[in-house]
Amino acid sequence: MSKPSIPQGTRDFSPAEVRRRQYIFNTLRTIFELYGAQPLETPSMENLTTLMGKYGEEGDRLIFKILNNGLHEKKDADKEKLNSEWNNIVSRPYSTPVVTERALRYDLTIPFARYVVMHQNDIAFPFRRYQMQPVWRADRPQKGRYREFWQCDVDMVGSTSLINEAELLCIYQTAFQKLKVPVTIKVNSRKLLAALADLCGMPEKMMDITIALDKLDKIGWVGVANELKERGITDDGIWQIERVINVKGTNDEKLVAYADIMQHSAMGMEGINELGKTLAYYGNLEFGISNLDSEREKNIVVDISLARGLNYYTGVIVEVVCSSEAVKMGSIGGGGRYDDLTGLFGLKGVSGVGVSFGIDRIYDVMEELDVFPKQLAEGTKAMLVNFGGENETYALQILQQLRAANIAAEIYPDAAKFDKQMKYANRRGIAYVLLPGDEERQKNMVSVKNFETGEQKMMSVGECITLLKS
Amino acid sequence: MSKPSIPQGTRDFSPAEVRRRQYIFNTLRTIFELYGAQPLETPSMENLTTLMGKYGEEGDRLIFKILNNGLHEKKDADKEKLNSEWNNIVSRPYSTPVVTERALRYDLTIPFARYVVMHQNDIAFPFRRYQMQPVWRADRPQKGRYREFWQCDVDMVGSTSLINEAELLCIYQTAFQKLKVPVTIKVNSRKLLAALADLCGMPEKMMDITIALDKLDKIGWVGVANELKERGITDDGIWQIERVINVKGTNDEKLVAYADIMQHSAMGMEGINELGKTLAYYGNLEFGISNLDSEREKNIVVDISLARGLNYYTGVIVEVVCSSEAVKMGSIGGGGRYDDLTGLFGLKGVSGVGVSFGIDRIYDVMEELDVFPKQLAEGTKAMLVNFGGENETYALQILQQLRAANIAAEIYPDAAKFDKQMKYANRRGIAYVLLPGDEERQKNMVSVKNFETGEQKMMSVGECITLLKS
Numbered sequence: 001m002s003k004p005s006i007p008q009g010t011r012d013f014s015p016a017e018v019r020r021r022q023y024i025f026n027t028l029r030t031i032f033e034l035y036g037a038q039p040l041e042t043p044s045m046e047n048l049t050t051l052m053g054k055y056g057e058e059g060d061r062l063i064f065k066i067l068n069n070g071l072h073e074k075k076d077a078d079k080e081k082l083n084s085e086w087n088n089i090v091s092r093p094y095s096t097p098v099v100t101e102r103a104l105r106y107d108l109t110i111p112f113a114r115y116v117v118m119h120q121n122d123i124a125f126p127f128r129r130y131q132m133q134p135v136w137r138a139d140r141p142q143k144g145r146y147r148e149f150w151q152c153d154v155d156m157v158g159s160t161s162l163i164n165e166a167e168l169l170c171i172y173q174t175a176f177q178k179l180k181v182p183v184t185i186k187v188n189s190r191k192l193l194a195a196l197a198d199l200c201g202m203p204e205k206m207m208d209i210t211i212a213l214d215k216l217d218k219i220g221w222v223g224v225a226n227e228l229k230e231r232g233i234t235d236d237g238i239w240q241i242e243r244v245i246n247v248k249g250t251n252d253e254k255l256v257a258y259a260d261i262m263q264h265s266a267m268g269m270e271g272i273n274e275l276g277k278t279l280a281y282y283g284n285l286e287f288g289i290s291n292l293d294s295e296r297e298k299n300i301v302v303d304i305s306l307a308r309g310l311n312y313y314t315g316v317i318v319e320v321v322c323s324s325e326a327v328k329m330g331s332i333g334g335g336g337r338y339d340d341l342t343g344l345f346g347l348k349g350v351s352g353v354g355v356s357f358g359i360d361r362i363y364d365v366m367e368e369l370d371v372f373p374k375q376l377a378e379g380t381k382a383m384l385v386n387f388g389g390e391n392e393t394y395a396l397q398i399l400q401q402l403r404a405a406n407i408a409a410e411i412y413p414d415a416a417k418f419d420k421q422m423k424y425a426n427r428r429g430i431a432y433v434l435l436p437g438d439e440e441r442q443k444n445m446v447s448v449k450n451f452e453t454g455e456q457k458m459m460s461v462g463e464c465i466t467l468l469k470s
Numbered sequence: 471m472s473k474p475s476i477p478q479g480t481r482d483f484s485p486a487e488v489r490r491r492q493y494i495f496n497t498l499r500t501i502f503e504l505y506g507a508q509p510l511e512t513p514s515m516e517n518l519t520t521l522m523g524k525y526g527e528e529g530d531r532l533i534f535k536i537l538n539n540g541l542h543e544k545k546d547a548d549k550e551k552l553n554s555e556w557n558n559i560v561s562r563p564y565s566t567p568v569v570t571e572r573a574l575r576y577d578l579t580i581p582f583a584r585y586v587v588m589h590q591n592d593i594a595f596p597f598r599r600y601q602m603q604p605v606w607r608a609d610r611p612q613k614g615r616y617r618e619f620w621q622c623d624v625d626m627v628g629s630t631s632l633i634n635e636a637e638l639l640c641i642y643q644t645a646f647q648k649l650k651v652p653v654t655i656k657v658n659s660r661k662l663l664a665a666l667a668d669l670c671g672m673p674e675k676m677m678d679i680t681i682a683l684d685k686l687d688k689i690g691w692v693g694v695a696n697e698l699k700e701r702g703i704t705d706d707g708i709w710q711i712e713r714v715i716n717v718k719g720t721n722d723e724k725l726v727a728y729a730d731i732m733q734h735s736a737m738g739m740e741g742i743n744e745l746g747k748t749l750a751y752y753g754n755l756e757f758g759i760s761n762l763d764s765e766r767e768k769n770i771v772v773d774i775s776l777a778r779g780l781n782y783y784t785g786v787i788v789e790v791v792c793s794s795e796a797v798k799m800g801s802i803g804g805g806g807r808y809d810d811l812t813g814l815f816g817l818k819g820v821s822g823v824g825v826s827f828g829i830d831r832i833y834d835v836m837e838e839l840d841v842f843p844k845q846l847a848e849g850t851k852a853m854l855v856n857f858g859g860e861n862e863t864y865a866l867q868i869l870q871q872l873r874a875a876n877i878a879a880e881i882y883p884d885a886a887k888f889d890k891q892m893k894y895a896n897r898r899g900i901a902y903v904l905l906p907g908d909e910e911r912q913k914n915m916v917s918v919k920n921f922e923t924g925e926q927k928m929m930s931v932g933e934c935i936t937l938l939k940s
Contacts, residue, residue: 003588003816004517004520004584004587004588004815004816005517005520005588006512006513006515006516006517006520006584006588007513007515007516007517007571007572010513010514010515011513012510012511012512012513012585012588012589013510013511013512014510014589014592015508015509015510015599017511018509018510018511019509021511022509033849033878034873034876034877034878034879035873035878035880036849036850036853036878036879036880038485038849039485039488039489039492040482040483040484040485040488041482041483041487041488041491042476042482042483043476043477043480043481043482043618044480044514044574044604044606044618045476045477045480045534045606045617045618046476046477047474047475047476047477050474050475050476061539061540062539064515064536064537064539065536065537065539066534066535066536066537066574067534067535067536067537067559067569067570069531069532069534069535069608070531070563070608071559071560072559072560072561072562072563074560079560082560083556083560086553086556089537089541089542090541090542090544090549090552090553091542092542093542099537100537101477102477104514104536114474114476115482117474118473118474118475118476118482119482119484122484124894124897124898125894126882126883126884126894128880129485134514136514136515138539138540147515148513148514148515156883159883159884160884161883161884163856163862163866163881163883163884164883166866167883170870281866284863284866284867285866285867285869285870286870287866287867287870345474346473346474379503379506379508380506383506386633392633393754396633396636396751396754396755396757397754397755397757399755400640400755400756400757403504403505406504407504408503408504408505408506409504409506410505410506410598411633412596413596413626413629413631413633413634413637414596414629414630414631414633424594424595424596427594428594
């Protein structure tokens with residue numbers, strides 16, 4: 001028998017890991033509910049036709065397809081079709097409902113759009129939903145990149161109001177503050193990126209400019225300028241872009257300067273106006289909180305080099321990075337406004353805005369910063385030693401009283417050697433060991449040993465409960 | 471564009487459904503933790519070799535296999551192999567790592583065994599784990615049977631003590647009491663079923679006898695007797711089985727009567743002894759709870775016709791059915807003792823016992839009994855009407871104060887027509903609508919409308935918070 005293993009890029013989550021992940025999920029869930037967002041869950045499998053063609057060629061290739069079942073039971077005529085489809089699969093990047101009718105969810109956005117279209121008559125718009133589920137991608141696994149990983153999205157669809165954008169900024173702030181992860185939230189607008197292309201007199205080059213600018217953090221302005229040149233931007237265009245990049249100051253100062261440079265681009269002015277309004281709404285929301293953390297005002301930064309990969313964003317875009325210098329990690333969240341997501345499935349004119357939390361990366365950052373609450377590791381608070389016979393019976397009765405008082409407790413199920421039982425309690429990291437021996441049973445008491453201090457004291461079960469609950 | 475749809479046998483879960491499902495999961499999670507069980511999560515995909523051959527021929531057929539990615543990129547020599555494996559797939563029930571290396575989880579038990587073997591040196595035994603995750607089966611979908619459904623298992627491995635069996639009975643009791651689902655918990659032992667075959671003098675016929683007996687509820691004794699005859703049991707054997715079936719009375723009385731009939735079967739006496747001990751342990755545990763619900767003693771029933779399909783059980787077995795006459799539903803939970811689960815992956819001698827909760831069926835039963843807490847449906851407690859302009863600004867500030875006081879609240883994001891906003895609040899089932907108009911803003915107050923009673927009153931934001939929290 002070969003040693004068992006799990007597929008590359010997938011993970012088992014140990015008890016300690018599950019508890020920490022649950023802590024993240026529950027923290028986010030609580031905040032989303034507070035903001036009026038509603039939970040949604042979609043199936044792991046979607047019809048192949050729902051997913052294919054939505055994520056570009058690369059995406060199509062990385063979608064996990066599920067082999068149809070019972071292929072050997074098909075009639076001969078159908079098998080001919082099967083075989084010819086198979087020949088397609090092995091000769092080019094191709095998939096077919098005859099061989100694979102279903103595929104695993106690739107992100108949460110397309111299934112959400114599909115859901116909205118299918119249930120458009122049952123949904124009260126504007127619809128705010130959150131969704132926290134795994135997605136699967138056949139990417140080459142590497143550090144921090146998995147083939148099964150969790151996405152967590154909040155989207156607000158059916159409203160063009162920039163209050164939605166501001167609310168999402170608040171959600172980010174509240175969430176990362178609760179999780180104790182210091183962040184910088186970068187905001188930009190696709191419209192400003194389009195205006196940059198206008199400035200260069202090359203509106204068709206917007207994607208090229210965006211791709212080059214996105215590397216500013218990594219390769220600096222000289223590198224970006226070179227790439228812009230390679231991508232066919234004129235010297236004058238590059239100079240225009242440099243003017244914009246060089247704008248420094250507060251968010252308001254930046255927007256004023258951009259407005260000066262972009263005054264002839266209607267698109268640019270629209271983007272500036274939207275960013276300004278979003279930040280003003282955000283300020284109003286923050287103003288409502290009496291115990292306002294002053295740091296919260298400063299960590300939202302207008303950053304015109306922010307791109308966001310996906311093509312479907314049309315307005316404000318946003319990205320979250322951890323601002324602690326101790327942590328090297330890319331984006332831990334991002335999102336933006338999209339104008340026509342559900343159009344993919346035939347429902348036009350539903351604008352939306354959404355953000356995403358990169359659960360796996362947030363987990364890693366929290367580990368590095370050591371900000372998970374300590375008590376999460378615990379689980380069982382007390383273990384009753386099993387001395388067998390009448391003492392075992394006595395222990396079982398105590399055990400259930402502890403649980404009735406909401407204390408997580410267990411008994412060592414076998415009357416094993418004392419050392420073995422203590423070793424188990426130690427490995428589990430159980431805080432208290434309870435010793436119900438002959439003397440304790442006769443006195444109707446129990447000896448309680450604090451595993452950390454080594455202290456041991458005999459007391460009544462009531463006193464024991466009080467101690468364990470303190 | 472064709473109308474979007476989801477694969478047969480899968481489901482979208484609407485916000486109300488997700489909340490109710492979460493309520494079940496959270497209730498169970500809390501109880502499991504109280505009993506010292508630890509959470510575990512395994513990947514959705516397992517290596518095909520981990521799953522194949524573990525669930526019988528039918529199981530192999532129903533496992534969802536994932537097509538390997540990038541098949542078109544293989545070298546020609548590899549493609550020959552691919553094509554020959556493909557021919558196997560279309561000609562017989564067969565799968566191969568060349569075409570499909572991975573498959574979707576079929577249950578939680580085999581991945582758990584695989585995990586225990588892989589992590590045997592890190593685990594403190596006895597190991598109690600719970601796991602709540604979806605599984606996938608290519609079964610023909612029908613009412614109450616899905617292709618993606620949720621399992622929830624608690625297992626205790628590495629101990630042969632019957633305290634574990636008793637603890638699991640307590641977990642069942644506590645869980646279904648909390649969920650307000652009245653249940654009967656049937657217990658039996660595989661050893662008693664083996665002893666029945668001994669009684670007939672046909673130990674090799676145990677499976678036949680078990681399969682026939684399992685239908686007692688459905689087809690009655692005459693039907694079972696006929697089937698036993700068809701399956702080759704002698705008339706004397708059938709008479710012996712009838713004697714056992716006819717035993718009535720309390721659990722203790724039944725066990726005494728079985729002991730009388732089976733006194734010459736060592737296996738039978740062992741089974742009786744184990745059942746007796748399990749029930750005694752259970753009694754000790756229950757005795758520890760001061761506020762003992764007297765019903766809880768009576769709903770555990772020794773039932774010798776209880777079979778449980780799976781072959782791997784070796785000792786006590788258990789099954790839960792809803793005892794309300796209003797609900798027609800099969801088993802909503804079950805499990806038992808298995809002696810060699812991890813042996814499948816090369817680790818011998820690890821005994822375990824586990825039970826499972828049928829989440830989807832429990833959900834359906836709770837719907838039918840109407841026992842979900844009413845407040846689950848809610849979500850957002852208050853909506854602020856958006857009157858635009860300065861009133862919008864004022865509303866945003868109130869909004870965030872509500873949230874800071876842990877009240878789930880939202881603002882209608884657009885200054886739309888009043889009727890439209892009210893209609894939205896109504897469809898969402900929001901309890902309170904807050905009206906921050908000119909007068910309210912000038913007085914620094916807010917009008918609060920109770921959507922159910924229609925009552926409306928102006929008050930300070932502080933008073934409003936007090937009202938909404940009450």
